[in-house]
Amino acid sequence: MRGTIQNRDEFLSKVAGQLGQRSFTEGVERPKWKYQPQHAVLKDAGSDELLEILKMQCTKIHTDFFVSGKSGLMETLKTVVSNYGGGPILTWKDSRFDTIGLTPLFKQIWPEENVEINEWESSRGEENIELAEKANVGITISDITLAESGTAVLFSSKDRGRTVSFLPAKSVILIPKSTIVPRMTQATKIMREKVKNGEHVASCINFITGPSNSADIESRLVVGVHGPTKATYIVIEDL
Template sequence: MKGSIQNRDEFLSNIAGRLGRDLVTVGVERPKWKYSPQDAVLKDASSDELLDVLKRQCGNILTDIVITNKIKLAGTINKMVANYGGGPILSWKDPRFEEYGLSPLFNERWPEEGIEFQEWDSSIGEENIKRAERANIGITISDITLAESGTAVLFSGNDRGRTVSFLPTTSIILIPKSTIVPRMTQAARMIREKVERGEHIASCINFITGPSNSADIESKLVVGVHGPVKAGYIVIEDL
């Protein structure tokens, strides 16, 4: 249900009066800066150069990274899953998995091998949370990827539960190479442009940089405090 705004003008007039100035009734013009250093970082980097930056950053954020292509993707995921201890596995219900040819792996090979696999299913409500809590591995797909910080940006949705990326012990995130941009600057601009075009925006957008870690106590790094203990990125070359 869409809400309504009540007594806005009176409220703002009261604040302006307390500040000793007139109420602003026209829009604020966006300033045009002479220098925009945020746009200069990796400005002319090619997709391969951005991938190299991402690979180096993954070493800093304790994240495994593998480069593959669509043909080898199923084998790459299967190997990474085995290295992380197998199931139970929970993934988004996302048509991109089928486009990448992963349905036989998810729905046939893994069940035949005794690896429990489930998808997030909006029709079962809170049961999804229990699945995520039990899962050893959660599999999602990055919508935007920040090379500079090694951050995967995930747009949630009805069948793309946000807990898939942080309740399981391990997070595997598929990264289409075409999603890699230099840094937060480009991601914020892309999201704003979606809003301006009137596109539906996810109610939750997660910016995930490797496994959960914290150094708040005595500056000692502890991994897995608020989320996955391990994280792996699988970059899919564009064909």
């Protein structure tokens, strides 16, 4: 259901009046700045260089980092989850898992090995939250990945619950290599283009940079304050 904006024009007119300006409701053009340094950072970096930058950044944000081809992805993921202590596991309901060859692991191998694995299912309602709270590992897929900051951008939907990335004790984010861009500049451009082209854009977009952490006034780092205590990125090369 789409929401309704109430009293928008009146509100904007009042703000414009307080600023001593005329209110514009149409014909507004985006300003063209003479200098745009945000576009210069890493603008000539190729995909392999961006991969190395992302890898280096992960050492700074306390995130384990793996690179795998599609053929070795299943074993890499099994190793990561095993090192994290196994299940319970919670994943998105996402057709991309089938595309990258993980459906046999989720539907057959792990269940046969008595590893508990659940899939976010919108029809479950609040039960999804309970599954996320008890999960040891949450597995998601990055839609856009920022090399400069080591940030995974996740688009939520009814089948891709946002809590899968922050309620489980550990987080594993799969990163198709093609999603890696230099920085926030390119991510916002991608989202603007989607809106411009009439594509659906998630109402909830999460920017996740490694495991949950915070620092007090003395800069003493504490990990796991309000989310996963550990995080792993697995970059998938040959998609």
